[in-house]
Amino acid sequence: MPKRILVTGGAGFIGSHLCERLLSEDNEVLCLDNFYTGAKRNIEELMDSKKFELIRHDITLPILLEVDQIYNLACPASPVHYQYNPVKTIKTNVIGALNMLGLAKRVKAKILQASTSEVYGDPEEHPQKESYWGRVNPVGIRSCYDEGKRCAETLCMDFHRQNKVDVRIVRIFNTYGPNMNQNDGRVVSNFIVQALKNQPLAVYGNGNQTRSFQYIDDLIEGMIRMMENESGFIGPVNLGNPDEFSIKELAEKILKLIPESESKIIYKPLPQDDPKQRQPDITLAKQMLDWEPKIKLEEGLKKTVEYFRKIL
Ligand code: NAD
Ligand code: UDP
Numbered sequence: 001m002p003k004r005i006l007v008t009g010g011a012g013f014i015g016s017h018l019c020e021r022l023l024s025e026d027n028e029v030l031c032l033d034n035f036y037t038g039a040k041r042n043i044e045e046l047m048d049s050k051k052f053e054l055i056r057h058d059i060t061l062p063i064l065l066e067v068d069q070i071y072n073l074a075c076p077a078s079p080v081h082y083q084y085n086p087v088k089t090i091k092t093n094v095i096g097a098l099n100m101l102g103l104a105k106r107v108k109a110k111i112l113q114a115s116t117s118e119v120y121g122d123p124e125e126h127p128q129k130e131s132y133w134g135r136v137n138p139v140g141i142r143s144c145y146d147e148g149k150r151c152a153e154t155l156c157m158d159f160h161r162q163n164k165v166d167v168r169i170v171r172i173f174n175t176y177g178p179n180m181n182q183n184d185g186r187v188v189s190n191f192i193v194q195a196l197k198n199q200p201l202a203v204y205g206n207g208n209q210t211r212s213f214q215y216i217d218d219l220i221e222g223m224i225r226m227m228e229n230e231s232g233f234i235g236p237v238n239l240g241n242p243d244e245f246s247i248k249e250l251a252e253k254i255l256k257l258i259p260e261s262e263s264k265i266i267y268k269p270l271p272q273d274d275p276k277q278r279q280p281d282i283t284l285a286k287q288m289l290d291w292e293p294k295i296k297l298e299e300g301l302k303k304t305v306e307y308f309r310k311i312l
Helices: 013-024 040-048 086-107 143-163 187-196 216-228 247-257 283-289 297-311
Strands: 004-008 028-033 052-056 069-072 110-116 167-172 201-204 210-212 237-239 244-246 265-268
Touching (some): 004 013, 013 028, 013 040, 013 216, 028 040, 040 052, 086 110, 086 143, 110 216, 143 167, 187 297, 201 247, 216 237, 237 283, 244 247, 247 297
Parallel strands (some): 028 052, 069 110, 110 167, 167 237, 201 265
């Protein structure tokens, strides 16, 4: 049955893909965004649909809307952007989540909170299971984001226990694909843009730190399965691709995909609190959602390179 669905952060990278998928399934979609890191270009094609509505709003302020479901994605995701105004980031994560959970409670909507692998911090357990509590620096430059997301998870669980709000928590691992902002600052878009512009690919640190990269379509499938599952499973659940690569390997793969590039790899200092390794354990998502990623890194990178070739 078609529903009325609110997507906060709907003009951002993940939000725009989610809005598109929900519209394609005949739902009415309310895309809410303050355009801090989002872009109209990401949702331009969706604007033609009568079932799509754009609301310019900041989730740190309350809003009343009649909806069946809420996907709460609003929050800058790239370290460069979330560290630009850290106080705003924590407000978006905490007050924003409070407002959206309050709305869900009031109109009896289901709410899915976009959390992050960053709640595990610089982990001592590898790969990371949902049961791992994490190793997060509470006073570092990443804290506005990772502690903010941890608090948003706490709020979800407390609204659930105290007010019976139907919540879902997904912990998203590094995701990439079309619609990433070219100035996003995360590693995949940085390297592709640098390679296409014949600029050096700047690897931070020695490049031996690892990440596991998930293509956007796999993530969207997982998020929708989580929202729609009626088994009583509310998470938190990891959504990520367990194939792990070092940042140096990633740079090399991207250079191979753009053979005409004259770029070389250079090394710059590692940012403070940069996690050394990250890989999701997705046993729980497999069991509870019958979900696992399907798109291999090369295939996803190809599609992403095509996108950046078009927009640059
Ligand atoms: P993004 O920066 O592309 O999108 C975030 C969107 O939220 C933007 O459109 C921005 O304008 C909007 N926004 C920010 N603050 C807002 C506010 N106060 N009110 C209203 N709108 C606001 O980032 P993304 O990669 O699409 O990430 C979306 C969500 O997924 C975020 O919550 C992020 O923490 C989470 N996440 C993403 C990744 C990833 O790899 N992309 C990993 C883990 C978690
Ligand atoms: N990184 C890099 N060059 C860049 C951007 C990032 O070497 O231009 C590194 C960064 O230090 C980190 C990894 O790539 O070790 C992933 O960084 P990103 O900001 O994409 O995500 P996160 O650190 O949040 O996982």
